[in-house]
Amino acid sequence: MQDIVKINRNDNVAVALRPVSMGETICVEGTDVAVTEDIPQGHKFALRDIRSGEEVVKYGFRIGYAKEDIKAGSWVHVHNVKTALGDVLTYDYIPDGRDVEPTDHVFFDGYRRADGKVGIRNEIWIIPTVGCVNSIAKALEAQAGKLAGGTVEDVIAFPHPYGCSQMGDDQENTRKVLADMIHHPNAGGVLVLGLGCENSNIPVLMDYIGEYDKDRVKFLQCQDVEDEMETAMGMLEELAAYAGAFSREKIDASELVIGMKCGGSDGLSGITANPVVGAFSDILISKGGTTILTEVPEMFGAETILMNRCKDEATFEKTVDLINDFKNYFTRHNQTIYENPSPGNKKGGITTLEDKSLGCTQKSGSAPVCGVLAYAEPVKERGLNLLSAPGNDLVASTALAVSGAQIVLFTTGRGTPFATLVPTMKISSNSKLAGFKSNWIDFNAGRMVEDMTKEQAAEELFNYVLRVASGEKVKSEAAGFHDIAIFKQGVTL
Secondary structure, three states, X not given: OOOEEOOOOOOOEEEEOOOEOOOOEEEEOOEEEEOOOOEOOOOEEEOOOEOXXXXXXEOOEEEEEEOOOEOOOOEEOOOOEEOOOOOOOOOOOOOOOOOOXXXXXXXXXXXXXXXXXXXXXXXXXXXXXXHHHHHHHHHHHHHHHHHOEOOEOEEEEOOOOOOOOEXXXXXXXXXXXXXXXXXXXXXXXXXXXXOOOOOOOHHHHHHHHOOOOOOOEEEEEHHHOOOHHHHHHHHHHHHHHHHOOOOOEEEEHHHOEEEEEEOOOOOOOOOOHHHHHHHHHHHHHHOOOEEEEOOHHHHOOOHHHHHOOEOXXXXXXXXXHHHHHHHHHHHHOOOOOOOOOOHHHHHOOOOOHHHHHHHHHHHHOOOOXXXXXXXXXXXXXXXXXXXXXXXXXXXXXXXXXXXXOOEEEEEEOOOOOOOOOOOEEEEEOOHHHHHHOOOOOOEXXXXXXXXXXXXXXXXXXXXXXXXXHOOOOOHHHHOOOOOOOOOOOOOEO
16 A cells, blocks of 8 residues: 555645654655654645745645645644635636547446436435425335335425425526436336415416326326325326336436536545546546536636636637636625635545635546536537536435446445435445445445556446446445435525
């Protein structure tokens, strides 16, 4: 295993891959650096003297400015580095992208829906239109569990607190998310469960849903029937019979849409897990598939990398709007646009938002940016897409799913058990976490600094994704974890 890593030849810091003790001498590119204080795993130390006000460079880019003189061998972190962020910026398009060369076709076993979409699960979903019927939805989930069997894999309710007492964009977001869920191909059958008096009632939702398969989707307003449980169970039995007629078939991997997200990151996330996912993304795109990257605030400070990889100037302009619209969202609420790394991030070695963002965007790989999506907008372009959503783990993961992702790849350095409405695969940045929380972690990318290359790890991850797409359950899925969270920005009545 490596002891340290200098990510880019221009960096003036290195990252400790193990705890480094004060007094150790570390050889970095032929130069001995005497470590002057204890450096925790994942944290940075200075490779040379860095003057107060000088740029601190990691990944080959500025991650902030030195708040004081930093001596070679010193710990570099929040106590002596400050962010350089703080303004809405203007940008120039400097194309720097390259196409991913096509590779041979591969296949998985999935479900072809009547509308041509492809699912990787065949579940019955119960979708409340409003939080008032959440308890009924959960009761139905428990009672209808007996309907799972054969090719019907599960019956899942998705409670949420919205659908009423909302205004403006919040109400629109809820309606778009619910409509997208209804059309998601991982659901072989859908029961839309309304109350009847809510703002986002079923008749209103119909305008957002558009055309649908009446055998696959059924609607129930609980105020309209005497016994909603009995009526709903009858509908669920019909949906199970319909979904049960589907079976897995051989499908080209070009029809996979995979979401990419990180959370509970540490100093190794941008060195192991995120680059492995980026290399995975390039592999899938080389086979005609699609990936989606989100959590816009965690692009701040690294946005020009993505902008210059846009396929054309129109896509560049959409990416500029994506970034600046989110910065304006922060300032409208009188919040700073750089106060992002969480206490856990900082404990794991992430110092500034730029540090976090440069690590986060490693998940994008090297492919051109082909599409930019508004929140809850379905994906249309094959290849790499950027999606408007916040950094919050469940909100962002839900957004990836409703935009069309059949699986979410979730990298983490600290671990998390949650899952959204589609299989949510946990990828650890370090082997310690993978061993300690083996009930949470599906794939250990920490091996990249131990016994395998990034390319080897990405190929292994790609093959694992194909197995999951063919029916193998991830840890959170086997535990029965499924949740959604809808982006809320404004007033609640």
